[in-house]
Amino acid sequence: MAAARLTSRDIRSESRLVVVRALLAAGGSTRNELAEATGLSLGTVSTIVQDLLKYEIIAETGPVHGGIGRPTTGLRLNADRGRVVGFYLEDRYLEATVFDAALGELSTVEATSEEPVEDADDVIEWIVGALDDALGKAKASREDILGVGILLPGGMQRPVKAETVPSAIWLHLDRLRDRLGLPVVVDNPLKAIATAQLWLGAGRRSANVVAVSLGIGVGAGIIQDGVVVRGATNAAGEWGHSLLAFEGRRCRCGRDGCVEAYVGLPGIQRTLAEIAPGHPLAGDRDDWTFASDLAAAVESGDPAAIATVERSAHYLGAALTDLVAILNPEVITLSGWADAPASRERVLPIVRQRVLADAPGDAAAGLAIEISPRCGMEGIAAIALERFMRDVGLVTTRVIPAL
Numbered sequence: 001m002a003a004a005r006l007t008s009r010d011i012r013s014e015s016r017l018v019v020v021r022a023l024l025a026a027g028g029s030t031r032n033e034l035a036e037a038t039g040l041s042l043g044t045v046s047t048i049v050q051d052l053l054k055y056e057i058i059a060e061t062g063p064v065h066g067g068i069g070r071p072t073t074g075l076r077l078n079a080d081r082g083r084v085v086g087f088y089l090e091d092r093y094l095e096a097t098v099f100d101a102a103l104g105e106l107s108t109v110e111a112t113s114e115e116p117v118e119d120a121d122d123v124i125e126w127i128v129g130a131l132d133d134a135l136g137k138a139k140a141s142r143e144d145i146l147g148v149g150i151l152l153p154g155g156m157q158r159p160v161k162a163e164t165v166p167s168a169i170w171l172h173l174d175r176l177r178d179r180l181g182l183p184v185v186v187d188n189p190l191k192a193i194a195t196a197q198l199w200l201g202a203g204r205r206s207a208n209v210v211a212v213s214l215g216i217g218v219g220a221g222i223i224q225d226g227v228v229v230r231g232a233t234n235a236a237g238e239w240g241h242s243l244l245a246f247e248g249r250r251c252r253c254g255r256d257g258c259v260e261a262y263v264g265l266p267g268i269q270r271t272l273a274e275i276a277p278g279h280p281l282a283g284d285r286d287d288w289t290f291a292s293d294l295a296a297a298v299e300s301g302d303p304a305a306i307a308t309v310e311r312s313a314h315y316l317g318a319a320l321t322d323l324v325a326i327l328n329p330e331v332i333t334l335s336g337w338a339d340a341p342a343s344r345e346r347v348l349p350i351v352r353q354r355v356l357a358d359a360p361g362d363a364a365a366g367l368a369i370e371i372s373p374r375c376g377m378e379g380i381a382a383i384a385l386e387r388f389m390r391d392v393g394l395v396t397t398r399v400i401p402a403l
Contacts, residue, residue, distance in 0.1 A: 019034055034075070111129070142182065147385065193335065220237045
């Protein structure tokens with residue numbers, strides 16, 4: 001089926017987002033500077049600015065004197081337009097962060113439970129309580145909220161029965177919205193980290209970016225030609241379940257040889273056990289505790305820990321080479337376990353060398369591979385802000401899940 005042709009209204013919609021992101025990157029700007037930064041005509045920028053001023057997405061900051069000629073009017077994102085709230089949910093862990101309308105972080109609260117929180121009513125009340133705590137910490141109220149975004153790990157599938165946190169939210173999303181009395185979007189972390197890069201990170205300077213998340217699971221948020229790639233069922237980016245080793249290690253998804261089985265934290269622990277059977281860190285322990293303990297062991301010069309990180313970096317480089325061959329990105333960003341200082345010094349050189357050596361043709365020519373602090377919480381807040389802009393008619397082309 002042929003792709004729908006963009007109308008002039010849709011082009012204007014995309015241009016509004018381009019201007020908003022350019023203004024976010026600049027902190028403050030003028031119409032002329034925005035036209036230069038975005039490549040849009042001054043007339044188009046001026047019209048878009050009027051649209052954004054009408055809905056108070058941006059604000060004027062007063063005259064800006066450039067030296068020669070008449071002063072022009074400064075512009076900035078209107079941080080006080082409202083608040084957006086991001087949530088990250090697991091069965092025993094909940095995080096809520098309040099952002100202003102310029103994506104500045106105002107407060108964060110975390111909650112943990114000794115037992116999995118799976119019942120829908122309990123999950124909803126857990127979210128409500130964290131929301132109230134985070135708003136109180138940010139000195140904000142429900143009336144200030146433009147939107148709520150919820151990150152659910154483990155994909156976006158709508159299951160048959162509620163046995164997990166994602167299931168409980170999917171099956172009772174309408175109840176959650178009614179309980180909150182607020183607009184809610186739900187998305188997975190891969191789309192959120194890609195959106196964070198688009199709004200706040202490498203996507204500001206490059207149109208083709210792969211944002212790799214390295215944790216218990218692994219995946220890739222993809223930006224192509226300045227747009228987050230979602231795929232037919234919002235499942236794009238599950239790179240962790242592509243094949244790295246034929247008939248290799250069993251992955252938690254049930255397949256053998258997945259990337260995740262080698263560069264996810266449980267896979268790295270298995271690598272340590274293969275390198276040094278009986279090593280104290282190779283025993284059964286919490287994955288993120290293992291990550292921090294492994295980083296400390298590398299820092300202390302533990303040979304087995306160093307060998308584990310370096311072998312994992314080779315696995316990672318080989319797996320990234322496939323992404324480079326398929327997507328031909330300008331930038332790959334890494335977040336998660338590779339961000340530990342001791343690991344970073346060893347991982348990045350090996351990964352870069354492996355990708356440059358193995359990538360076909362000139363697929364890796366000019367490729368930048370870097371550590372990025374951008375996170376999914378920032379991304380889900382940006383998605384919630386896009387949802388607000390859609391609701392007031394400023395955005396018409398965005399595919400925003402779980403509306």
